Amino acid sequence: MSVMSADTTKTMLGIFGGTFDPVHIGHLQPVAEAAQELGLEQVRLLPCHIPPHKQAPQSSPEHRLAMLELACQQWPLFIIDNRELMWDKPSYSIDTLKDFRREFANRPVLFFIGMDSLCHLDSWYKWQSICKYCHLVVCQRGDFLPEFNVNITRLLNERRTTDVKQLEQHSGGYIYLAKTSQIPVSSTTIRAALSHGDVEPSWLPEKVQDYIERHQLYRQCE
Numbered sequence: 001m002s003v004m005s006a007d008t009t010k011t012m013l014g015i016f017g018g019t020f021d022p023v024h025i026g027h028l029q030p031v032a033e034a035a036q037e038l039g040l041e042q043v044r045l046l047p048c049h050i051p052p053h054k055q056a057p058q059s060s061p062e063h064r065l066a067m068l069e070l071a072c073q074q075w076p077l078f079i080i081d082n083r084e085l086m087w088d089k090p091s092y093s094i095d096t097l098k099d100f101r102r103e104f105a106n107r108p109v110l111f112f113i114g115m116d117s118l119c120h121l122d123s124w125y126k127w128q129s130i131c132k133y134c135h136l137v138v139c140q141r142g143d144f145l146p147e148f149n150v151n152i153t154r155l156l157n158e159r160r161t162t163d164v165k166q167l168e169q170h171s172g173g174y175i176y177l178a179k180t181s182q183i184p185v186s187s188t189t190i191r192a193a194l195s196h197g198d199v200e201p202s203w204l205p206e207k208v209q210d211y212i213e214r215h216q217l218y219r220q221c222e
């Protein structure tokens, strides 16, 4: 585990990456609950530029950013960090985490991910080094049945903690499974619903839904 040097007073830094195409309640609610469980007052949302493991986003970076800004107005816990959008390359988390480490040398970094991301973590670029640079905080995911393969089982055996102090006292290295609500929604289901004009209003922050309507986004599902 990477132990912090002298600076033990620094507060934990929460970051949450995603394609956010569009941002929805399944992104915001579980992370907000986990942040509260861990005593965080702010979480940075990191919209990715080129998602490493899936098709290019349907909406432009400008639209995705605008929707995130509206979501942040309704959810003041969140602020936007657009560093990945500034880099003209696939958004590999290891690069982003190294960049955070350069900026916040010893500060504990909490990287929020959904349970599906944890289950597929061993397909990420340089996945074995991810926990050198951060803790992972894993949110439950309502539309996904978790199954841990041998790599993830080993990783959890080595790094899982239920002790928040471990997260506070180390800059990275631990995995914390948060007890968050199961919210069975994804951007894919929302894009499909929007293309039929029948999206469930509770899935999206109200202002995001208005924005989508105003700009006629996701009328055609790819």
Ligand SMILES: Nc1ncnc2c1ncn2[C@@H]1O[C@H](COP(=O)(O)OP(=O)(O)OP(=O)(O)O)[C@@H](O)[C@H]1O
Pocket: 017, 018, 019, 020, 021, 025, 026, 027, 030, 054, 112, 113, 114, 115, 116, 117, 139, 140, 141, 142, 143, 183, 184, 185, 186, 187, 188, 189
């Ligand atoms: N309903 C949900 N509950 C918990 N975590 C979620 C949920 N939806 C997305 N996440 C998490 O949010 C992060 C970013 O996800 P992403 O932007 O890819 O959303 P998505 O809804 O899975 O998108 P898509 O359907 O386009 O693949 C990932 O770590 C993912 O696990």
Ligand SMILES: O=C(O)c1ccc[n+]([C@@H]2O[C@H](COP(=O)([O-])O)[C@@H](O)[C@H]2O)c1
Pocket: 016, 017, 018, 019, 020, 046, 048, 051, 052, 053, 054, 091, 092, 093, 094, 117, 123, 124, 125
């Ligand atoms: O680094 C990787 O190889 C990698 C592979 C898949 C996803 N990620 C990151 O995980 C976060 C959620 O990704 P996604 O694809 O579910 O939107 C986002 O920050 C991605 O950049 C990172």
